[in-house]
Amino acid sequence: MTVRVDLPGRAYDIEIGEGLLDRAGTFLTSHLRRPKVAVVTDANVAARHWPAFRESLTRDGIESEVLVLPAGEGTKDWTHLVRTVEWLLAQKVERRDLVVALGGGVIGDLVGFASAILRRGVRFVQVPTTLLAQVDSSVGGKTGINTAQGKNLVGAFHQPVLVLADTALLRTLPRRDYLSGYGEVVKYGLLGDAAFFDWLETSAPAILAQDPAALDRIVRRSCEMKAEIVMRDETEEGDRALLNLGHTFAHALEAATGYSDRLLHGEAVAIGLALAFDLSARLGLTAQEDPSRVRAHLRAMGMKAALADIPGDLPDAEGLLALMAQDKKAVAGRLRFILARGIGRSFVADDVPTDAVIEVLRNG
Known part of the structure; x- marks a missing residue:
């Protein structure tokens, strides 16, 4: 299933279905200027999904480097934003390259913001691995970090070029994380x-x-x-x-x-x-x-x-x-x-x- 976010000059597709992670390379190929991506994820997601994602990229001839950050809301801060930006610079990511956010809402928001400010805007792809990220945070271009003064007070609007929502990944989530994401699903019906x-x-x-x-x-x-x-x-x-x-x-x-x-x-x-x-x-x-x-x-x-x-x-x-x-x-x-x-x-x-x-x- 494909849902189109048809913004003038920034339109993109949300691909939804089972098994998309194993075909990620196929989806990314058409967006690449050169066959290389920089991937940012967290420790929990890396243990569960990075090998399969890397293999998918390799099958389609795409080189990849990965930065693995700590899991948890505490990662969405200044310290890890700086770490991510400096790592992307060290990878010599150019404006026409792709940065991939592989993870839940924390990784998506953080990596999206890093992409927005790196070289005044680098293209990025959302590969949301949680229910919350698939139904909400990966879509719409809101990126940012938390500060001591509040949540998401520092950030930017920066739309992805593609969202890959593999619903099979939801069955790998801890029960509490799955139900947490469901809070955003209920919101849509109520609003x-x-x-x-x-x-x-x-x-x-x-x-x-x-x-x-x-x-x-x-x-x-x-x-x-x-x-x-x-x-x-x-x-x-x-x-x-x-x-x-x-x-x-x-x-x-x-x-x-x-x-x-x-x-x-x-x-x-x-x-x-x-x-x-x-x-x-x-x-x-x-x-x-x-x-x-x-x-x-x-x-x-x-x-x-x-x-x-x-x-x-x-x-x-x-x-x-x-x-x-x-x-x-x-x-x-x-x-x-x-x-x-x-x-x-x-x-x-x-x-x-x-x-x-x-x-x-x-x-x-």
């Missing part, structure tokens, strides 16, 4: 496709069992929805902000837990989705039963759905609100929330009362 959310609810057993047809559908529909929004609004001036449903809460929770394994990104998003619907219901925008329906589905999938599900202590409601104030979606010092007028009907709100947010956090 703009109620029928998709209905299907997710009824298909929970197949999705949990990682049925191949179910995996193909959740990746394809998520990519279709993101591509449609990105084509309307590449740099988040309008509609693209809808993709941040749940994320204002989520990013504050990630900052509060130190971007650690204590709370994975998709877990934070899942809790953020529930809180966004809590806030929408408190403001009288959506039916009172909608937040319960969202949480019920997350619970059915074995996911975190409330602040109490996060291990350890958290800042109080006022402390979490202060972390939200660093969110890059703030406009003129005011927080922007994505709220809902029902499942599948989200919108951008700039005038949310602070006391309502505090109450949701206190009860969350």
Whole structure:
């Protein structure tokens, strides 16, 4: 399956299906000016997938060099950005060459940003190996790193030239990582496709069992929805902000837990989705039963759905609100929330009362 991101002058394909990693060389060949690529991955992905990926490249006559970084959200920082850029320079990567991001969202964001600033822009390919990366972070050209002040506050819009989403790789993920990625899948149904959310609810057993047809559908529909929004609004001036449903809460929770394994990104998003619907219901925008329906589905999938599900202590409601104030979606010092007028009907709100947010956090 192919989903086209048809941006003027920067169009690219998202290829989706099983076995794409073994055919990666075939897909990359048409994008190469010379038969050589620089690959950046992490230690976990390298152990599982680098040999097969390298073999695929070799079969098609493509030379490759690899940089293996530590796994985890902590890698998405200044230190590893500098290390990656300097390694790419040492490999004599030119502007017409290809850099490959082989990994999850951390690697994709970091390598995409390194490619954006290297020689003022080098072409790169996303080969996402996690559900979260396949349905969200590999598509749309958002790249960046985290800082002490917040998540993704330093970065650039830099579109890939190709995305290869091999859904067979999802069955190699630890259960927690797989479910973390599912938080972003749920987001798409909640923000703009109620029928998709209905299907997710009824298909929970197949999705949990990682049925191949179910995996193909959740990746394809998520990519279709993101591509449609990105084509309307590449740099988040309008509609693209809808993709941040749940994320204002989520990013504050990630900052509060130190971007650690204590709370994975998709877990934070899942809790953020529930809180966004809590806030929408408190403001009288959506039916009172909608937040319960969202949480019920997350619970059915074995996911975190409330602040109490996060291990350890958290800042109080006022402390979490202060972390939200660093969110890059703030406009003129005011927080922007994505709220809902029902499942599948989200919108951008700039005038949310602070006391309502505090109450949701206190009860969350």
